[in-house]
Amino acid sequence: MLRKGFAFAALGFVLIAGPVLAATTEEEPADIHWSFEGPFGKFDKEQVQRGYKVYREVCSACHAMEQMSFRNLGQKGGPFYDPKYPNPNNNPVVKSLAHDIQVKDIDTDTGDVISRPATPADKFPAPFANEYAARASNGGSLPPDLSVMAKAREGGPRYIYSLLSGFKTPPAGLTLPAGKYYDPYFPGDLSGSWHGAAKAVPEGGAIGMPPPLAPGKVTFDDGKPSTVKEEATDVAAFLMWAAEPKMEERKQFGFGAMIYLLIFSGLLYASYKRLWRNVEH
Amino acid sequence: MSGHSTYEPKSGFERWLDSRLPIIRFANDTIITFPTPKNLNYWWTFGGVLSLMLGIQIVTGIILAMHYVPNADLAFNSVEHIRRDVNYGWLVQFMHANGASMFFLAVYIHIFRNLYYGSYKAPREVLWILGCIIYLLMMATGFFGYVLPWGQMSFHGAVVITNLIGAIPVVGPSITTLLWGGFAVDNPTLNRFFSLHYLLPFMIAGVVGLHIWALHVPGNNNPTGVNVKSETDTVPFHPYYTVKDGFAISVFLIVYAAFVFYMPDALGDAANYIKANPLQTPQHIVPEWYLLPFYAILRAVPNKLMGVLGMFAAIGTLFVLPWLDTSKVRSMRYRPTARIYYFIFILACLVLGVCGAHAPDDLVIPHSGGVQFLDADLDSYVWLSRIGALYYFAYFWVITPLLGLTETPLPVPESISSPVLSHPASAPAGAVASPEKRG
Numbered sequence: 001m002l003r004k005g006f007a008f009a010a011l012g013f014v015l016i017a018g019p020v021l022a023a024t025t026e027e028e029p030a031d032i033h034w035s036f037e038g039p040f041g042k043f044d045k046e047q048v049q050r051g052y053k054v055y056r057e058v059c060s061a062c063h064a065m066e067q068m069s070f071r072n073l074g075q076k077g078g079p080f081y082d083p084k085y086p087n088p089n090n091n092p093v094v095k096s097l098a099h100d101i102q103v104k105d106i107d108t109d110t111g112d113v114i115s116r117p118a119t120p121a122d123k124f125p126a127p128f129a130n131e132y133a134a135r136a137s138n139g140g141s142l143p144p145d146l147s148v149m150a151k152a153r154e155g156g157p158r159y160i161y162s163l164l165s166g167f168k169t170p171p172a173g174l175t176l177p178a179g180k181y182y183d184p185y186f187p188g189d190l191s192g193s194w195h196g197a198a199k200a201v202p203e204g205g206a207i208g209m210p211p212p213l214a215p216g217k218v219t220f221d222d223g224k225p226s227t228v229k230e231e232a233t234d235v236a237a238f239l240m241w242a243a244e245p246k247m248e249e250r251k252q253f254g255f256g257a258m259i260y261l262l263i264f265s266g267l268l269y270a271s272y273k274r275l276w277r278n279v280e281h
Numbered sequence: 282m283s284g285h286s287t288y289e290p291k292s293g294f295e296r297w298l299d300s301r302l303p304i305i306r307f308a309n310d311t312i313i314t315f316p317t318p319k320n321l322n323y324w325w326t327f328g329g330v331l332s333l334m335l336g337i338q339i340v341t342g343i344i345l346a347m348h349y350v351p352n353a354d355l356a357f358n359s360v361e362h363i364r365r366d367v368n369y370g371w372l373v374q375f376m377h378a379n380g381a382s383m384f385f386l387a388v389y390i391h392i393f394r395n396l397y398y399g400s401y402k403a404p405r406e407v408l409w410i411l412g413c414i415i416y417l418l419m420m421a422t423g424f425f426g427y428v429l430p431w432g433q434m435s436f437h438g439a440v441v442i443t444n445l446i447g448a449i450p451v452v453g454p455s456i457t458t459l460l461w462g463g464f465a466v467d468n469p470t471l472n473r474f475f476s477l478h479y480l481l482p483f484m485i486a487g488v489v490g491l492h493i494w495a496l497h498v499p500g501n502n503n504p505t506g507v508n509v510k511s512e513t514d515t516v517p518f519h520p521y522y523t524v525k526d527g528f529a530i531s532v533f534l535i536v537y538a539a540f541v542f543y544m545p546d547a548l549g550d551a552a553n554y555i556k557a558n559p560l561q562t563p564q565h566i567v568p569e570w571y572l573l574p575f576y577a578i579l580r581a582v583p584n585k586l587m588g589v590l591g592m593f594a595a596i597g598t599l600f601v602l603p604w605l606d607t608s609k610v611r612s613m614r615y616r617p618t619a620r621i622y623y624f625i626f627i628l629a630c631l632v633l634g635v636c637g638a639h640a641p642d643d644l645v646i647p648h649s650g651g652v653q654f655l656d657a658d659l660d661s662y663v664w665l666s667r668i669g670a671l672y673y674f675a676y677f678w679v680i681t682p683l684l685g686l687t688e689t690p691l692p693v694p695e696s697i698s699s700p701v702l703s704h705p706a707s708a709p710a711g712a713v714a715s716p717e718k719r720g
Contacts, residue, residue, distance in 0.1 A: 024564065039542075039543050066358070067358065067361045067362075067365065072365070144555075145556075148361065148554045151546060151551065151554040152551055152552070152554035152555045153551055154551050156551075243554075244364070244371075245365060246364065246365070246371040249371070250371060250372070250375070250542055250545070251542060251543070253372065253542065254538060254541070254542020254543060255542075257538050257542060258535065258538060258542070261531060261534055261535045261538060262535065264531050265528060265531040265532050265535065268524060268527050268528035268531050269528050271524050271528075272524050272525050272527075272528050275520055275521060275524050276521065276525070279319055279516060279521070280319075280698070281319045281320050
């Protein structure tokens, strides 16, 4: 009875959580796999380190990550975690990564706004002072905050990878406004810019971000060849880590909780069987 | 609470307390010696699951409230702060968010069990109505809670749902303004939703107390639907059901833990990881899964006010169900015809849920359609939800009353013990009797 019930509940979830059809179109994200998938999946630390470099050298020119502090890079589960420095504020790698970046502060003697090198306790600085400045510098488009981007889009890191590596030259018949780029993975409705056959409107949308990645754009410290695919994979992994830095802790904790609950259920079942053995029911 | 108390104070202190506040006697009669039918199956364990879930939601909720900031500019980041920087905040937050879904999953199983075994029928009407009130309070609490993270779906869901109240003639707009604390969903709305979200669970806990009180007067129904006749039909609640329920609860916790630890975002919407932006409406505004069937009924009706009334009628119908059911037999075990309609009813609820998740104009079978009927394509979700909604109401208002009068139920056992000793199919002639004599 119970098993049937859960099967039924599971069926209900599957039916309800089914894909929601959109009026906009986009291509399915590429089916690539990550080290952090599955119940035992962990982040590939070197991949996340490379991803941070991509973010720092490319993405951070336009995209903020307001939930992130430099100390996060060195905390447990982070890409630069070092067991020798349980307090990430002491981690020399994190210190030097922070030191490379200038942040705004107030001079407590004069009250003036000053710039100083960041410390691990500082948040990642935002590239623009406010939304208007961001739009003014990006042809009216607003580069979204990337802190939880890997959770804020259907498809998560797969979507990010596909979007970043999927830019295409617009097919003949598609005329995009100036400052817009064609990406089949970006959800959109291109029928307004399409001059071809009405039934063959290309999938995808016009995005305000120019193709950000290029071969050799980032030089990886571990010697990995710097292809667009590599850069896109690594930065997607970094963004997934940033979206949930406690993911490894969650899965680890879950493993213990599951073992505990399974044993506990087994004991309770045995008690139940023993207790009820003389009751006809 | 029902029947004679068998509690005997053992120590001097217990005797002293018993003559002043018989609280130990109360606890003893309620959860230790309470006579419970011995044939309850696992579907009866969800009452215990629900009590636990209410407890978990209240405890995790109180912890979250210590760190959460109910301010339109800070709420989203404060939830992220809980996940990132509060010790085990990720655990508490995921337990609370997924706990709501598990709470509703359990309450739906509890309700459907009730419908199948006819537990709402006399003498348990008040028990059933109290349950309906709990369910209503749960929906309100769930909705308020979903607004608090102040993501895109939170905000625009709040806009859609609060706008429904505006459809009520004359007073609707004033109530909406009062609820908003202004002329749009904004910071004051968030503040009052937070306040109400903190209040309602304690109201639920109060009604749960009444619910359990009302349960303990007539006692549990059971899978046969036959009244308890003698002491041989029952076992004391403890240890028999504390252990059996304990096992079922533990299995339920495994499912809950699977969501919390391995797919904490599976039941949520990606758009709620985007900060609320009043100027940018998400393409599809959908409520949480547990409200989808009602959302589908709402959108099945072209007129806004009628849609709102339809949605509330869908819940209101539940309150009068005990008086719509004309069947003398409680359990559908002995009502083969009713059983068929019952399973179609479950299917209709699931179909309504699917319809609620889709845009009304979307096609059920892609690339088909083309047959326009009245205001929409026949193959669209809006027509599917109309069929589902029609069946939902027909089940309660037409099928249930008529079926009780026209169907021929199977023979009902004499007592709870008789089908235990001999399966109904192979029961001796003396063990069965005409069902219409039974209550």
